[in-house]
Amino acid sequence: MSRRVCSKGWGAVLAAGVLLLAQTPAVARGSGPRYDGAEEHYAGSQIALHEGVNVSVGPLYGGEGQTLGHDVSGHQGEVDWPTAAKTGAKFVYVKATEGTGFVNPRFAQQYNGSYGVGLIRGAYHFARPDISDGAAQAHYFVDHGGGWSKDGKTLPGALDVEYNPYGETCYGKTPAQMVAWMKSFAETYLSRTGRHPTIYTSTSWWKRCTGNSAVFWQNPLWLARYNTEIGELPASWKTHTIWQFSNKGSLPGDQNWFNGMADRVHALSLG
Structure with a gap:
């Protein structure tokens, strides 16, 4: 979680991250960008609202x-x-941040707790292209839990780009402006951590708000589609890394299939 590829031991970095989280208010006070309801903005919350959910999705089977x-x-x-x-x-x-003014108040328990029981975990950032540039949000994300360590238990951070819960679908940006914003975030995250961030999105949002950009092929794709088939992918990718297939289930949170066996999850964590 340092500004470059981490050279410290994981324990020291984790302790520093937890201390920083403890010192940071969940929501920035005073006038400024809106963060009302930010705790309810999770990966896919707005996709489900705009694109719907196939309620027949149920069996926890993703295929061989x-x-x-x-x-x-x-x-x-x-x-x-x-x-x-x-x-x-x-x-x-685990959601870590939103914009440059919100930190998940449950982050430490969720992120550290999952690590403690042996899960490979990563953090994600809910993008707010309407309030600051991509570089600023990448720095905020890394500084508040979104970094990466080559410990075999940490996935690269993810950028959650989806429908705007506060207003206009594409945050008031043209496709070219949105692509530039995302490139700024991705390049800054890469410079801070040495990893290309995963991109979380839906095909419909991607087509509408990026013009179906094809320039993010180096970033792992985490695609949301609540149905029995993953369907069409955004133009940047020929295959997906993770499919978020349901926002319901017996597990905590949304349900995902990683496109590969557990050893491939581990390989992604190592870079």
Whole structure:
């Protein structure tokens, strides 16, 4: 979680991150950008509202060569990780931040707790292209839990770009402006951590707000589609890394299939 590829031991970095989180208010006070309801903005919350959910999705079976995982945010509260680990999931993404003024108040318990029971975990950032540039949000994300360490248990941070919960769908940006914003975030995250961030999105939002950009092929794709098939992918990718197939289930948070066996999840954590 340093400004470059971490050279410190993981324990020291984790302790520093927890201290920083403890010193940071969950929501920035005073006048400024809106963060009302930010704790309810989790990966796919706006996608489900705009694109719907196929309620017939139920069986936890992703086909041969798939690995079950989930994602959580402050929306879930404190997670019972020992129980969650018994369900068979091998990885989790945890919301860390939104914009440059919100930190998930449950982040430490969710992120550290999942690590403690042996899950490979990563952090994600809910993008707010309407309030600051991509570089500023990448720095905020890394500084508040979104870094990466080559410990074999940490996934690269993820950028959650989806429908704007506060207003205009594409945050008032043209496709070219949105692509430039995302490139700024991705390049800054790469310079801080040495990893290309995962990109979380839906195909419909991507087409509408980026013009179906094809320039992010180096970033792992985490695609949201709540149906029995993953369907069309955004133009940047020929294959997906993670499919968020349901926003309901017995596990905490949303349900995901990693496109590969558990050893591929581990390989992604190592870079």
